Amino acid sequence: SQQGEEDPQALSIQEGENATMNCSYKTSINNLQWYRQNSGRGLVHLILIRSNEREKHSGRLRVTLDTSKKSSSLLITASRAADTASYFCATDNTDKLIFGTGTRLQVFP
Amino acid sequence: KAGVTQTPRYLIKTRGQQVTLSCSPISGHRSVSWYQQTPGQGLQFLFEYFSETQRNKGNFPGRFSGRQFSNSRSEMNVSTLELGDSALYLCASRNTGGEETQYFGPGTRLLVL
Numbered sequence: 150s151q152q153g154e155e156d157p158q159a160l161s162i163q164e165g166e167n168a169t170m171n172c173s174y175k176t177s178i179n180n181l182q183w184y185r186q187n188s189g190r191g192l193v194h195l196i197l198i199r200s201n202e203r204e205k206h207s208g209r210l211r212v213t214l215d216t217s218k219k220s221s222s223l224l225i226t227a228s229r230a231a232d233t234a235s236y237f238c239a240t241d242n243t244d245k246l247i248f249g250t251g252t253r254l255q256v257f258p
Numbered sequence: 259k260a261g262v263t264q265t266p267r268y269l270i271k272t273r274g275q276q277v278t279l280s281c282s283p284i285s286g287h288r289s290v291s292w293y294q295q296t297p298g299q300g301l302q303f304l305f306e307y308f309s310e311t312q313r314n315k316g317n318f319p320g321r322f323s324g325r326q327f328s329n330s331r332s333e334m335n336v337s338t339l340e341l342g343d344s345a346l347y348l349c350a351s352r353n354t355g356g357e358e359t360q361y362f363g364p365g366t367r368l369l370v371l
Contacts, residue, residue: 180358189295189346191262192362237301245291245314246350246360248301 153249155238161255168225170252172238173218179241181214183223186235186251195223195236228256260285262351262363270369276337279366283330283351289313290332291360292324295346304347307332308354336368344370 153174162168174181180199184192198205198214198221205212211224225232233256239246263282271277283290291314292304303316307326324334330351336343346367350360 182359184362189365189367191348191364192350194359194361197359239301241358243314244289245303245306245316246293246301247303248293250300 153238153240153247155236155249155252157252158250159253159255161257162228163257164228164230166228166256168228168232168254168256170223170236170238170254172221172223172249174221174238174240174247174249175219176240176242176247178216181212181221182239182241182246183210183212183221184237184239184248186237188234192237225254228254230256230258232256262349262361264347264349264363264366266366267364268367268369270371271339272371273339273341275339276335277339277368278333278335279347279349279368281332281334281349281351281363283332283349284353284361287351287353287361288330289352289354290326290330291350291352292332292334293348293350294318295348295365296342296344301348304334339370341370344368 182197183195209226214221235251237251238249289308291306295301306314310326326332346365348365350362352360
């Protein structure tokens with residue numbers, strides 16, 4: 150399979166805690182993107198990090214990229230119940246996205 | 259700007275039938291990609307169209323086809339439906355003028371009985 154791997158597969162935390170998800174991929178990339186999906190609906194773009202970047206922030210999101218290890222992590226700080234969703238990483242190397250297997254995040258009030 | 263729209267949102271078909279799904283990209287976006295999402299295989303790339311030409315194709319059988327019109331709207335067709343084609347079909351559009359982010363529609367959920 151071309152898919153990347155994400156871990157953990159599922160994560161349950163309390164509101165206010167931080168959530169960290171990891172993504173590993175297999176091929177060289179132009180960029181890596183993170184998406185959120187609520188209950189089998191469409192994907193919402195969260196953040197994009199280019200292959201020459203190591204860290205990027207957007208609001209409560211922090212993404213890191215280690216191209217030598219072919220891995221990325223997404224940190225959501227001070228989580229909220231509304232963050233409950235599935236999170237996917239996707240690598241882009243030839244104008245098509247190759248998605249990871251996803252992490253299902255549950256945030257309890 | 260309006261987002262990516264997909265029609266229909268839900269569809270039920272029987273084995274052997276064919277189906278056509280439609281996608282309208284964000285105004286000004288010329289690239290449209292299609293993805294299939296299933297519980298077993300996850301999110302998989304089907305194909306990408308740009309300026310009415312298929313530019314990229316995933317590993318799907320020839321039963322899956324698509325096209326793009328001059329206004330950038332795209333359709334995908336699945337012929338001779340199989341039970342395994344039951345999935346959420348997602349369309350994404352992108353402004354290829356240096357834009358790397360793909361913007362997804364809400365998807366069409368297809369159930370094959």
